[in-house]
Amino acid sequence: MQIIRSIEAMQAFAKGVKQSGERIGFVPTMGFLHEGHLSLVDRAKSEADVIVVSIFVNPTQFGPNEDLDAYPRDFARDEALCAGRGVDVVFYPPVEAMYFSDHSCWVEEFTLSQNLCGASRPSHFRGVTTVVAKLFNAVLPDVAVFGQKDAQQYLVLERMVRDLNFPIKMIRGEIVREADGLAMSSRNKYLSEKDRQAAVAISQALFQLKRRFLDGETAAAILLKAVEEAITTAGGRMDYVEAVSAETMQSVETLTENCFVAVAAFFGQTRLIDNVFFD
Ligand code: AMP
Numbered sequence: 001m002q003i004i005r006s007i008e009a010m011q012a013f014a015k016g017v018k019q020s021g022e023r024i025g026f027v028p029t030m031g032f033l034h035e036g037h038l039s040l041v042d043r044a045k046s047e048a049d050v051i052v053v054s055i056f057v058n059p060t061q062f063g064p065n066e067d068l069d070a071y072p073r074d075f076a077r078d079e080a081l082c083a084g085r086g087v088d089v090v091f092y093p094p095v096e097a098m099y100f101s102d103h104s105c106w107v108e109e110f111t112l113s114q115n116l117c118g119a120s121r122p123s124h125f126r127g128v129t130t131v132v133a134k135l136f137n138a139v140l141p142d143v144a145v146f147g148q149k150d151a152q153q154y155l156v157l158e159r160m161v162r163d164l165n166f167p168i169k170m171i172r173g174e175i176v177r178e179a180d181g182l183a184m185s186s187r188n189k190y191l192s193e194k195d196r197q198a199a200v201a202i203s204q205a206l207f208q209l210k211r212r213f214l215d216g217e218t219a220a221a222i223l224l225k226a227v228e229e230a231i232t233t234a235g236g237r238m239d240y241v242e243a244v245s246a247e248t249m250q251s252v253e254t255l256t257e258n259c260f261v262a263v264a265a266f267f268g269q270t271r272l273i274d275n276v277f278f279d
Helices: 007-019 035-045 075-084 124-139 148-163 186-190 193-198 200-214 220-233
Strands: 002-004 024-029 050-055 089-091 143-147 169-173 237-245 259-267 270-277
Touching (some): 007 024, 007 050, 007 124, 024 035, 024 124, 035 050, 035 143, 035 169, 050 075, 050 124, 089 124, 124 148, 143 148, 148 259, 148 270, 186 270, 193 259, 220 237
Parallel strands (some): 024 050, 024 143
Antiparallel strands (some): 259 270
């Protein structure tokens, strides 16, 4: 497994792979890897020949009062996990390689990125679309795999790929969960023992909502209120819970198979997100 740190070296590697007729599968991450990330690697392997994982804690997607400096990092551990999973290249650029000090170009999506996390974290998605466009230009992937855990992010990036004609196949990987249902996240490391126990309320509430939907309850107001009650009763503080169309991200009043319910809630200082689809 190679570690590549410069954009030029990454592009040269990618061009060599393409000349040999092989396909590049790409999994962008912010590191501190867990089984959720590694499941995306497995998915990429089923679609491509050469697998690149990027590890880059992207400063432009963090707000001024967010956890950029505290974000967990452990490159040695990530490197071992990637090697063990058959990754070919870890692209691990320093911040200076990704952003010139006078960087002044941005990629921005203006429809799907406005509500949910886009409303709570202004400029977050502009940072995400910009860095992913830059990573795509460095890694030159044929296939890119992102997790459904960040469902809005996936839809925004899929729109970017469509609207800006990136020749890349987008794949959405399933959410990988801890044994009790909590969605795996690098940020779970921040949780105290007590908050870790309590945070399972998020996934339990979403699973319960899906059961009620399958039993015939489709009124968003009723279903979302129950999710909020379950999370706040467990000690969480809601950021949002919404039912939205999986195509337009617009809120829906009646749940259908073509929508999803997304939650963001704080346990202690830690903001966790999760969602459930109905298809
Ligand atoms: P992150 O390192 O948190 O930026 O995530 C990198 C990629 O891994 C994104 O596409 C995420 O959606 C995905 N991901 C994060 N957590 C999970 C999970 N529990 N299951 C599946 N994919 C995940």
